[in-house]
Amino acid sequence: MVLTYIPTGQQIRFKGVDKPKKVKSQKFRHGYTKFIHYEECDEFNGLVEIRSVNQSLNRGGDGIITFYSYNPPASQNNWVNQAVAQAGTRKDTMVHSSDYLTVPKRWLGKGFLADAEQLKKDNPVAYNHEYLGEITGTGAEVFTNLNLREITDREIANFDRNYPGLDFGFAHDPLVYLDMYYDATHRRLFIYNELYKVGLGNRAAVQAIKALNPDNELIIADSAEPRTVYEFHDAGLNIKGMAKGKGFVEYSTKWLQDLRTIVIDPIRCPNTAREFSGYELDRDQSGNLISRFPDRDNHSIDAARYAMQPMQIRGVK
Known part of the structure; x- marks a missing residue:
């Protein structure tokens, strides 16, 4: 359907995006798209579809404004909730919530x-x-102690120690390096730097980590690949593999759950914020929660677990 204002030829076009490529073929005799509105945008299959449309319509002029309206899904793991959390950190974006009240x-x-x-x-x-549009969760969320906010340069300057953690990437999995600070008195973990990249060679990874860790503070890494640990060490990193024991995944993940707060800067660490907030337990065919922690989309969580192992061994809570 198209509504046309006859005196000027301006139009409002209504399009379905069941096939995003159909929208990419939009043509205008004069001018360009000024306003784009995605209604019920949570029903799209993800940002890939929306980006495909925006890349076509956001051309030809300045000051184009895009609206996204939706009812928030209950799960923080839903793509639209995570996308809005990221968008809220942008200076050119306003996030507004309203309800029937x-x-x-x-x-x-x-x-x-x-x-x-x-x-x-x-x-x-x-x-x-x-009725209020709150993201109440599904009951499957692993980390309910998250605080996603900016960690300022002033705060970081007052951190008296850095706890770096490293999870090696293999095949399609990303290499993840994190800088963290642990406040033992108040049981708070701050995650304020990340390197998160797929297909990063060892030499390039070492150089990138050195840039984030100029003082070469001790990095605790996954010990599953001792040869990689040795290679990183020989390249100049102060690094050691973490000794794993039976039940370490469950214990170390529960240790993170038991912290008063895990503060993650979503601007400095967007992938870490996404993984921690979206990490949920699986359900069986009957819809019951499975007690095992899933081994997927948890690379930054692994890096945090490795780095915090000394605190866990000491029994610091």
């Missing part, structure tokens, strides 16, 4: 309001999600 009651009707109040009494979590 912000509009006149006459717009809604007595039946709608009565249903909302009843659900508020019967199931407060469902009410918070369905």
Whole structure:
């Protein structure tokens, strides 16, 4: 459907994006797209589809404004919730939340309001999600102690020690290096630097890590590949492999869960913020949670576990 303002020829075009390539063929006799609105954008299959459209429509002029409207899914792991968390760090983006309490009651009707109040009494979590738009979680989230915020240069300057961790990347898995600070008094972990890259050669990785760790502080890495640890050491890094024992994955992950707060800077460490906030337990065919921690999308989590091993051994909590 197209609405055309006849005096000027300006148009509002309504398009389905079941096939993004169809939208890429948009042509204009004059001018360019000024406003783009994605309605129910959580129903798209991810940012790849949206980027495909934007790369075509965001051409030809300045000041193009894009709106994304949606009802937040309950799971923080959902792609749109993670995308909005990232977008909120951009200076050219505004994130706005509204709910039924912000509009006149006459717009809604007595039946709608009565249903909302009843659900508020019967199931407060469902009410918070369905009527207030809160990301309430699905109950499968592993880390409920996250604080995603900017970690300022002033804060970092006051950190008296760095705890670097390294998870080696193999094949399609990324190499992940993290800089962290641990506040033992208040049981807070700060993650403020990341190197997260797929297909990074060892020589390039060493140079990149040296740039992030100029004082060559001790790096604790995965010991599964001792030859790689030796190679990094011979290249000048102060590094050692972490000694793994039976049950270490479960124990070290629960140690991170037990911290009062894990503060992650989503601007400096976007992939770490994404992995920690999106890490969830799997469910079986009946929908019941599986107690094992899944071994996927957890590369930054592994790097943090390795670096914090000395604290775990000492029993610091």
